[in-house]
Amino acid sequence: MTSVIDVTGLTKAYRETVALDDVSLHLDENVIYGLLGRNGAGKSTLMSILTAQNFATSGDVQVFGEQPYENARVLSRMCFVRESQRYPDAFTPRHAFAAAAMCFEDWDQSLADDLVREFRLPMKRRIKKLSRGQLSAVGVIIGLAARAEITFFDEPYLGLDAVARQIFYDRLLADYAEHPRTIVLSSHLIDEVANLLEHVIVLDEGRVIIDASADDLRGRAVTIVGDSTAVERFAAGREILHTESLGRVTSATVLGTLTADDRARLADADLEVAPVSLQQLVVRLTQRDEAAHTATEVAS
Secondary structure: OOEEEEEEEEEEEEOOEEEEEEEEEEEEOOOEEEEEOOOOOOHHHHHHHHOOOOOOOEEEEEEOOEOOOOOHHHHOOEEEEEOOOOOOOOOOHHHHHHHHHHHOOOOOHHHHHHHHHHHOOOOOOOHHHOOHHHHHHHHHHHHHHHOOOEEEEEOOOOOOOHHHHHHHHHHHHHHHHHOOOEEEEEOOOHHHHHHHOOEEEEEEOOEEEEEEEHHHHHOOEEEEEEEHHHHHHHHOOOOEEEEEEEOOEEEEEEEOOOOHHHHHHHHHOOOEEEEOOHHHHHHHHHHHHHHHHHHHHHHO
């Protein structure tokens, strides 16, 4: 695959707070990425730097092989949609879409019109008078209809209700299939977007803790359920991400891919195997990373 974004040793510090800590990443063309992590993990900071709306303290960022800052050749090929996007006070959605059409050479007005109808967006109402969900719809429409080579969605759909969010997911997949590009979705709704994602990047306290294909992650851990003694015996020597017990029944989330021999042992011990969702895995790995980081700080 061809890399469109290359990040090496990226650090961003605000006085005593380190928002990004030696981040190195490579994003390929025509892939849907999930950029996940807790609030304050550094996701928005990373996207702001990649789109030249913020400055790195140190490190290097290359987009399409060039520095993005004050580089019209690069910036015209990217679209950054954020939840807190601001517009001029007098703007209506019609003004916002007209401005976007001038900025993005691949703008698809017919797609924008279709999405306006699907989201039931009032086109003549001033944007500052729109509800949170309607404002989110404006950002989603711009992000999809722009068809930029790289599109960042920084939680712009949080104000949408469940039906509207599903419209967004369905439309994104359908349009991506016809017009592939690199899409980066930052979201807390991990289970909702899991089926959209081809590659997952997880940040925690400004550091990359996961950078893997979604398919690899889906098989990285399993949950073993059954008699506590049998579960403990099977899990011995393995990395356990989480355990819960109720009476003599224990549930243990175990890191690692099960072999054929493992599955035979589980069957013999009458233990059940349950898949671990992407959201569960991200949560457990983040908790593990935070515990290890805290232990290191205490020890030092």
